[in-house]
Amino acid sequence: MTDIHTEAGVRETTEGRVFTVTGGDWDEIVAAAAGRADDERIIVNMGPQHPSTHGVLRLILEIDGETVTEARCGIGYLHTGIEKNLEFRNWTQGTTFVTRMDYLTPLFNETAYCLAVEKLLGITDQIPDRASVIRVLMMELNRISSHLVCLATGGMEIGSTTLMIYGFRDREIILDIFELVTGLRMNHAYVRPGGLAQDLPSGAVDQIREGIKLLRSRMHEYDKLATDNPVFKARLVDVGHLDLAGCMALGVTGPILRSTGLPHDLRKSDPYCGYENYDFEVATADTCDSYGRFLIRLEEMRQSLRIVEQCLARLEPGPVMVADKKIAWPAQLAIGPDGMGNSLDHIRNIMGTSMEALIHHFKLVTEGFRVPAGQAYAAVESPKGELGVHAVSDGGTRPFRVHFRDPSFTNLQSMAAMCEGGQVADVIVAVAGIDPVMGGVDR
Amino acid sequence: MSGVNGGHGTNGSLPAPRGDNGAAGREEIIGVRRGMFGTRGSGDTSGFGRLVDPVVLPGGSPRPYGGWFDEVADELEGALEEQAEAGHGAGPADAIEKTVVDRGELTFHVRREHLLQVARTLRDDPALRFELCLGVSGVHYPGDQGRELHAVYPLRSLTHGRLIRVEVSAPDADPRIPSTVAVYPTNDWHEREAYDFFGIVFDGHPALTRIMMPDDWLGHPQRKDYPLGGIPVEYKGAQIPAPDQRRAYS
Numbered sequence: 032m033t034d035i036h037t038e039a040g041v042r043e044t045t046e047g048r049v050f051t052v053t054g055g056d057w058d059e060i061v062a063a064a065a066g067r068a069d070d071e072r073i074i075v076n077m078g079p080q081h082p083s084t085h086g087v088l089r090l091i092l093e094i095d096g097e098t099v100t101e102a103r104c105g106i107g108y109l110h111t112g113i114e115k116n117l118e119f120r121n122w123t124q125g126t127t128f129v130t131r132m133d134y135l136t137p138l139f140n141e142t143a144y145c146l147a148v149e150k151l152l153g154i155t156d157q158i159p160d161r162a163s164v165i166r167v168l169m170m171e172l173n174r175i176s177s178h179l180v181c182l183a184t185g186g187m188e189i190g191s192t193t194l195m196i197y198g199f200r201d202r203e204i205i206l207d208i209f210e211l212v213t214g215l216r217m218n219h220a221y222v223r224p225g226g227l228a229q230d231l232p233s234g235a236v237d238q239i240r241e242g243i244k245l246l247r248s249r250m251h252e253y254d255k256l257a258t259d260n261p262v263f264k265a266r267l268v269d270v271g272h273l274d275l276a277g278c279m280a281l282g283v284t285g286p287i288l289r290s291t292g293l294p295h296d297l298r299k300s301d302p303y304c305g306y307e308n309y310d311f312e313v314a315t316a317d318t319c320d321s322y323g324r325f326l327i328r329l330e331e332m333r334q335s336l337r338i339v340e341q342c343l344a345r346l347e348p349g350p351v352m353v354a355d356k357k358i359a360w361p362a363q364l365a366i367g368p369d370g371m372g373n374s375l376d377h378i379r380n381i382m383g384t385s386m387e388a389l390i391h392h393f394k395l396v397t398e399g400f401r402v403p404a405g406q407a408y409a410a411v412e413s414p415k416g417e418l419g420v421h422a423v424s425d426g427g428t429r430p431f432r433v434h435f436r437d438p439s440f441t442n443l444q445s446m447a448a449m450c451e452g453g454q455v456a457d458v459i460v461a462v463a464g465i466d467p468v469m470g471g472v473d474r
Numbered sequence: 475m476s477g478v479n480g481g482h483g484t485n486g487s488l489p490a491p492r493g494d495n496g497a498a499g500r501e502e503i504i505g506v507r508r509g510m511f512g513t514r515g516s517g518d519t520s521g522f523g524r525l526v527d528p529v530v531l532p533g534g535s536p537r538p539y540g541g542w543f544d545e546v547a548d549e550l551e552g553a554l555e556e557q558a559e560a561g562h563g564a565g566p567a568d569a570i571e572k573t574v575v576d577r578g579e580l581t582f583h584v585r586r587e588h589l590l591q592v593a594r595t596l597r598d599d600p601a602l603r604f605e606l607c608l609g610v611s612g613v614h615y616p617g618d619q620g621r622e623l624h625a626v627y628p629l630r631s632l633t634h635g636r637l638i639r640v641e642v643s644a645p646d647a648d649p650r651i652p653s654t655v656a657v658y659p660t661n662d663w664h665e666r667e668a669y670d671f672f673g674i675v676f677d678g679h680p681a682l683t684r685i686m687m688p689d690d691w692l693g694h695p696q697r698k699d700y701p702l703g704g705i706p707v708e709y710k711g712a713q714i715p716a717p718d719q720r721r722a723y724s
Contacts, residue, residue: 281659300632429722441663444663
């Protein structure tokens, strides 16, 4: 009984006795705490600073021995008010904000936002083919990098550090491509309303080819390491069970929904960015558990590699921004002595030869374009599920309201359904299978 | 399409087009925009300072809506009509304020009293089957007198591969909207979010508490009358005002 004072701090509160646990043998702590409490019921606060909770997620677990009897989430620790901030910036600046929501899927956030703005503007049909192909290419690479982080952190949380090292090693290949194409490894602001910030730089296509060759050669390593590994399977199989009815009721989409056997994928059912022109399969499983979700993510990475290859084959020279000069950002970016910026030739041209071009440039950059009043909903299939954007315009140069329906937020609600009645250790696996990213959950 | 219309015709229960409804067709004015360049308190040298431009959201659309929109509207109105005739629930004219088709999207503006009935019908009717609710998005229109707070529900049907939107409004003085958690449990957190950010009270929600902001927070941050905040910062020798203090062009 006295041991508990060395292992854990104890203090009395109005809600009962509170133990602060930072380490040690869990069984002993539980036994000691249970012995001291009036009943067997213990409430455990896991997080918000626990390494297995994917950022600042707080799990509130009511446990009876090793069994979780009730589970709730506390969220909001990473709320940054991005939706509110968008209302004070112009429509183009919005991409710089939304890319920071779910920081593992920045290109999906940007694309979904831009699709909504383009729908409001009524220019969806005018987006150049090359821009759409590059959007698809970047999104599919992003899907692989997001799934790799999911596998890596999920592996680390159950003690498989090799899976973690492999995942982050391979993600680096994709981040290098992103850095070459957009200038940044994360938070790209690369997809803009009307098209893209800039075309692929020289050498990008070659590096993407090399990258996908390398990634393809390494895909089997995950199979060899995890797929048939009995320890890995023992931790994942039948854990985090959620069936189709549960998914529908809770609005769950993405790999969790597909692990029930329903091949619902917006890229097939409601195509955008020309996805109907690509040849790929929707991965499903029929196990409704974390292991099925793991297999789906592996297969989706393979399918994404296929799509990326098709994108490279479909790339035709052409513009990457709409022709409408009232919307297209007038920049022509180039690498200068102090980094990337407007090309000096372009500046010389607008400053030296055309007063109208200068005025136009100034107006479009400081004021932005106007978007006709109304509302639109655009959705993309992000690695986590349906990422929807509800954008409202009042006809001004700034969004009136932008709401992100982030799949992490909705999917995280299923945590209680997946974890209650299971073991404490399985909570970690179930949450890792949901793959919540708190930047997206809290926005 | 014709088959569906024909089916209704033989029953003699084809609902009256929404265009006959007084509310339909009326555009929604949510504000007035003055001037062009965001200047306040100085002389009007441009001549554009006296521009007055009402901000108008698209109003109700006349039939036909086009594509499968008519089919969904017919089915929904027919189902509501049947429920009204059977004596439980409101008919389409009472429940649906107006139907808007804009930018290729179908929106039903539903009176809040009848939201649950409409949601249940949309989910359960075999011809509708909107199984998946994609959350609740609150919108605050301070200029929309008597309808300041809107809750927007995108609904997706996996069975039929369709996407529609249901919109409900409530006045600021009485910000109450029935909770849809009983029909779409996914809206539990979404309604808490809309309550947290807009102060919309969802009647019947199992535990309507704040979700993002701390429990003891005052005010609802995403309402238009809630300031963004921020401080001026110095950049390359110049004082840059906080984002909400900068010139706005809209």
